[in-house]
Amino acid sequence: MKYRLIALDVDGTLLNDDHVLTEKTIATIQEVHDQGCHIVLCTGRAPDSTLPLLQQLGLEGTMITHNGAATVYADERGLTLVNEFAFTVPEIEPMLNYVRREAIHFDVCTSFNMYIERISDYEKQMYKKFLITPKLVTSVSELGLPIVKYTLFSQPDVLDRVQQDWEEQQLYGHLRMIRSGDLFIDVMNPIANKGNALKTLASSLEIDPSEIMAIGNYFNDLEMMDFAGLGVAVANSPEGVLQAADVITSSNNDEGVHEALIKYCLSY
CATH class of the missing domain: 3.30.1240.10 (Hypothetical Protein, Haloacid Dehalogenase-like Hydrolase; Chain: A; domain 2)
Structure with a gap:
């Protein structure tokens, strides 16, 4: 598989407008993960409100939360803070x-x-x-x-x-x-964004940016989409995000994450 890490925005990207994670998307993400790819949720949410989605996917691992300001590792023992960019x-x-x-x-x-x-x-x-x-x-x-x-x-x-x-x-x-x-x-914090958090994580995992795909829908996703080898915007993104993306997939309501993973990770 070309991509070793998939960075997924949550609201407006992974979830549809009813805040539902579809069974088809879950199955596709699990298949990508089972082939050895890191799945990293990159969201503006806090760790506690991101964890249920990671669990719904049947996964453990790293979550980039608070728009990159806090990176957290989740496993059966709970949540562990890996890195944060704070202020007073x-x-x-x-x-x-x-x-x-x-x-x-x-x-x-x-x-x-x-x-x-x-x-x-x-x-x-x-x-x-x-x-x-x-x-x-x-x-x-x-x-x-x-x-x-x-x-x-x-x-x-x-x-x-x-x-x-x-x-x-x-x-x-x-x-x-x-x-x-x-x-x-x-x-x-001025250096807190999803791109910087993803860069730090990728370095720790010895993953090159060319081996990363990032999928997002809003302006807070631009840094991670730019850092990744392939930056994907869902079709419901604002025009500025669509223009900045390398490729565009279907909307969050049309399972755009599933479509992108099939096309760029699971097609042979």
Whole structure:
């Protein structure tokens, strides 16, 4: 097999719009794995909400989580932190003041936990969909813990305004602000991305980039798609992601991951 490692984005790529992992996709991933290929889920999710999907695939191994900010190994003993790119809460205090004033929902994440200051039924449904159980605290400013990701959740027009304001004011300072979905903005360590995490992992496994295929659907997938020997975009990706990809597969609702694995890994 040409590819020794397959990096898979989860939401909008591996899962369909109903957040379902289809049986056909599971079977194809298992076949690729059984032929000696590493399967690595690369997601904006936390480890706890990624692990059930790895288990559904019947696999153990490394997961790149929090958009590359935390790499975790999962086996029968549980979760072990392999690497993280962290920052401190004081570094995001200007942005915290902004979202509190504007009543925009946010959470902050350590590698293994998520913290929020308030929650409505709308946010509860979102967290339920992503298999997340956040911890409610009075103020995240008092946590005193290393943070790997700070996320805003709101409607696209609200986040468009936030993105413009923060860029004009350089409110995120030396940190990195990315749009990880229509409804999400993430702020992270400037070197934290899926590409850098994948590069570190590949080096530890002695796998050349030419032996890696990465499949994604959004702008937070671009670095890993660029690092991989073959960068694949599912058809439901935004135009900028489609243009950046080496090849395009079917959409997440049409089992694009299954199609790409059949075409580029299992065809003889």
